[in-house]
Amino acid sequence: MRKPLVMGNWKLNGTKESVTALVNALKAPADKAAAKVDVAVCAPAVFIGMVEDLASGSKLQWGSEDCDVHTKGAFTGENSPTMLREFGCTYAIVGHSERREYHKESNECVAAKYKAAQENVLIPVLCVGESEAEFDAGRTMDIVRAELKAVIDLCGIESFKNAVIAYEPIWAIGTGKTATPEIAEKVHADIRAYLASFDADVAAGVRILYGGSCNAKTAPDLFKQPDIDGGLVGGASLKAPDFTAIIEAAEANA
């Protein structure tokens, strides 16, 4: 069945010293969990080479927090999927709500990044989720379906055979307001049902992570839900003991 994935998203955090300590502390828990759970960290691009040097030889995987649609050229400030791949990335997060908001990334732009990542052998981690106002208005699945549909239109439903989805309600990110396991499970099940309307096998196989104040306290009950296949973890992924506890919660439910 689906192998859980616990992924850290460091966002704009870290120093050479903290990255060294964190990666060194996560190698043993990742190795221990590896038979049952995939463990990865997504780092700011400037640290990815360091993470590669530190984590190589362990089961800890790594990825980027974004990737450009181009493989090279005059695109100042960007990081191409081929460069990320060269530095050993397995994953590329695309469409995080912070990029959608602060960088005005549209559903179509995110779909293009997803395609570029996949074409260059990175596994895209497609973030979807609604704002608090949209949640209150009962529009969660309208928003999430549109985010998924843009990818299906560009890349096809089959593309989800080699991708990860992360449901991250924007109102739960960095706020301490985790979606209850029931709320999260309902959305995860609705995402799977929506994908199943295109292809049931693809829907049954795709990993759907939960993100948004996922921490050592909230992870155990979230991970018990049948359609939650792990977590995309922000703040709690910066502290080795907290992230290790989340890895262990996934192992306990794998």
Ligand SMILES: O=C(CO)COP(=O)(O)O
């Ligand atoms: O945005 C997130 C992960 O991508 C979630 O962040 P927090 O875990 O800090 O709420």
